[in-house]
Amino acid sequence: MKMRQEYTAIATLTVDTFMAKGIKCKIQLPGRMGNVKIHLYPMNDIWNNIQPYFKFKFDAYIGDSKFHSDEAYVIKSECKYYSKEVNECYVELQANDFFIADTVSWEIESCSSIIFWISPNDKIQVPQIINQMNDGTVEVNHCNKENFKFKLHDDIFVQFDKMYDYEKKGKGYAASPYLIAIVTGNIAITNLSDVLLKIKPMLDEFLLLISFAFRTCIVWTGFELTLGNHQHCTYYRGNCLFPDGKGRPSIRDGVVEFREFKNFMDHIYPIFKKSTYKESLKHAIYVLCPWNSQNIILEENYLILFAALEAIVLTYRRTVNREFILSKDECKSLNKAVKNTIHHEVKDKIKRGELYSKLPELNRVALRTVFDDFCKDNSIDLSSLWPVFEKSDHKPGLSDIRNKLVHGDTQEMLGFLSYAHEHLQYVLERIVCSLLNWPLERTEINSGILKREIVSVNKFLLIKEDAEKQFKT
Numbered sequence: 001m002k003m004r005q006e007y008t009a010i011a012t013l014t015v016d017t018f019m020a021k022g023i024k025c026k027i028q029l030p031g032r033m034g035n036v037k038i039h040l041y042p043m044n045d046i047w048n049n050i051q052p053y054f055k056f057k058f059d060a061y062i063g064d065s066k067f068h069s070d071e072a073y074v075i076k077s078e079c080k081y082y083s084k085e086v087n088e089c090y091v092e093l094q095a096n097d098f099f100i101a102d103t104v105s106w107e108i109e110s111c112s113s114i115i116f117w118i119s120p121n122d123k124i125q126v127p128q129i130i131n132q133m134n135d136g137t138v139e140v141n142h143c144n145k146e147n148f149k150f151k152l153h154d155d156i157f158v159q160f161d162k163m164y165d166y167e168k169k170g171k172g173y174a175a176s177p178y179l180i181a182i183v184t185g186n187i188a189i190t191n192l193s194d195v196l197l198k199i200k201p202m203l204d205e206f207l208l209l210i211s212f213a214f215r216t217c218i219v220w221t222g223f224e225l226t227l228g229n230h231q232h233c234t235y236y237r238g239n240c241l242f243p244d245g246k247g248r249p250s251i252r253d254g255v256v257e258f259r260e261f262k263n264f265m266d267h268i269y270p271i272f273k274k275s276t277y278k279e280s281l282k283h284a285i286y287v288l289c290p291w292n293s294q295n296i297i298l299e300e301n302y303l304i305l306f307a308a309l310e311a312i313v314l315t316y317r318r319t320v321n322r323e324f325i326l327s328k329d330e331c332k333s334l335n336k337a338v339k340n341t342i343h344h345e346v347k348d349k350i351k352r353g354e355l356y357s358k359l360p361e362l363n364r365v366a367l368r369t370v371f372d373d374f375c376k377d378n379s380i381d382l383s384s385l386w387p388v389f390e391k392s393d394h395k396p397g398l399s400d401i402r403n404k405l406v407h408g409d410t411q412e413m414l415g416f417l418s419y420a421h422e423h424l425q426y427v428l429e430r431i432v433c434s435l436l437n438w439p440l441e442r443t444e445i446n447s448g449i450l451k452r453e454i455v456s457v458n459k460f461l462l463i464k465e466d467a468e469k470q471f472k473t
Contacts, residue, residue: 005029009060009067011040015053020046025060027067032117032178033221035238038072038093047079047089058095064103069095071239096239099192102232114187114195116203116220118160118179120245123214123254124148126162126179147262150269152202156185181207181220189225192233206265208282209272211289212432213264214254216247243291248425251444251453255429260442268436277435280315284308284428298421299405305424306402309388312431313367316374324363331363338362367399380434384447384457386423386464394464396471398424416467419456426450426457 011025023046028037038058042050050056058072076092118124127143148160159182164175183199203220211218222236247254256264272278287308290296317323326334338359346352368389375382382388390397396404401413401420413420429445440446450457 007060007062007067009062011038011058011060013040013050013056013058013072015056018049018053020050022046027060029236033119033242036069036095036098036236038095040091040093042089042091044079044087044089047077047091050091051077056093058093058098066101067098068101069098071096072098094238096237097196098236098238100234102234103230112184112187114183114189114199114223114225116181116183116223118181118207119217119219119221119243120179121214121216121218121243121247122245123216123247123258124160124179124210124218125258126160128162150206150262150265152183152199152206153185156183156187156199156202158183158203158206190227192235195223195225195235205272205282206269208285208289209265209269212285212429213256213261214247215250215289216245216254217243217289217291219243241291246292247289251449255433255443255445256438257444264438264442268438271436275435276319277312277315280308280311281432281435283311284432288425288428288432298417302417302421302424303402303405305421305428306398309424309428309431310367312435313371313374316377317365317370320373320377322365322370322373325365326363334362335359378431378434380431381440381447382427382430384451384460385426385430386420386460388427394468396420396467398427400471413467413470415470416463419460419463420467422454422456423460 006029007027009025009027011023013020013023020042024041026039028039030036054074056072056074058067058069060067072093072095074091075094077090079087079089081087126148129141129143131141142161145159150158152158161180161182162177163180164177166173166175168174181203183203187199189195189198207218207220219240219242220237221242222234224232224234226232252258272281275281287301287304290301324331339356342352342355346355371388374380386398388398390400396413398420401417404413426445429443430440433440433443433445444450444453452458456463
């Protein structure tokens with residue numbers, strides 16, 4: 001991994017029309033993943049002047065190198081007084097969207113490629129053959145390089161590759177690989193803003209789909225490029241949580257096997273870009289691929305998964321106009337009639353008010369009805385999985401468990417909640433695959449594999465029987 005670097009400089013902080021100059025600072029850069037930290041050592045008067053603010057624009061120069069961030073947030077501020085005349089002030093900033101611009105000697109007409117750093121993971125394996133030559137140099141040859149090249153847009157491509165950091169070890173060097181994504185093609189980049197506006201959204205979505213394929217959160221953490229104005233720019237993202245690279249457990253590689261990776265991405269990415277469900281699909285995948293696999297609270301994650309399911313169904317509701325049963329005029333007439341009945345039948349004013357507040361719910365098409373229609377219209381196969389909605393004498397369905405969790409009633413579900421959680425993940429994954437038109441038989445979430453390999457599925461009848469008993473008590 002790229003070593004952390006530290007620079008000493010003189011900084012300028014800006015907020016609107018306020019500007020503080022001449023502040024001694026140390027800039028601490030992460031490797032390729034992490035947050036940029038800035039340690040400021042202001043004089044007492046400057047420290048007093050910057051106290052009302054929590055966010056600054058940061059600028060510093062070292063020779064021909066420019067350091068800049070539009071979003072530098074205060075995370076620590078203190079002043080130690082040793083006497084009336086002697087004190088020591090300190091401010092620590094965390095900088096997002098931080099870049100370094102260095103002047104280079106060579107000249108290019110325009111930016112031809114951008115090298116993005118990709119968060120560590122063991123899923124995107126770029127095979128290379130490394131040969132050491134007689135003169136001590138190293139030759140790297142790629143295997144099936146085209147399998148790791150994808151189209152982002154009509155004439156913009158992304159190629160995954162490995163590069164190496166070298167560290168002195170004894171008489172030789174130790175090489176540490178890191179994953180990169182090289183964006184090439186007709187990218188028409190003249191400044192950093194172009195990258196963030198044109199390339200970033202496409203790459204974010206593409207990596208999100210890869211995350212889904214391998215059940216592992218994968219993001220870009222920064223990038224390097226050389227512009228036509230003799231500037232080499234290094235950009236540190238910083239404005240996100242960085243994943244730990246550990247994915248959810250899988251039977252093999254993930255939702256799809258690695259051998260299907262190229263076909264899967266080439267097939268689903270164009271569909272995803274045009275999908276009516278694009279935003280709700282993104283929501284679902286974010287939940288299915290947590291940033292840190294070690295900090296998942298089961299009850300909380302279950303609710304988030306179900307909310308993602310409801311978001312997809314809500315998109316369907318609005319697309320096919322299945323939100324409401326009656327028109328506005330019909331609903332208004334019905335409400336008036338029902339209110340009159342309540343007014344005559346219920347004497348207690350407070351109880352009448354509580355009943356009135358329930359009336360808007362009468363006109364919404366039941367979630368269960370819309371979900372059934374959604375699955376039918378999109379040919380979504382949820383066989384072998386825990387039903388999302390269950391009949392009264394066979395409760396709980398996954399929705400009943402969700403309702404209990406919302407109201408904090410979890411005691412009787414502790415024995416089967418983890419199984420239900422796993423089924424809910426599979427339900428959501430099957431929905432995503434169906435909406436992206438990828439066949440279930442080419443995934444590891446088809447009924448055959450799940451029944452053969454997954455305890456929560458092949459023992460489902462026993463688990464469900466026990467859940468019904470506990471739910472009734």
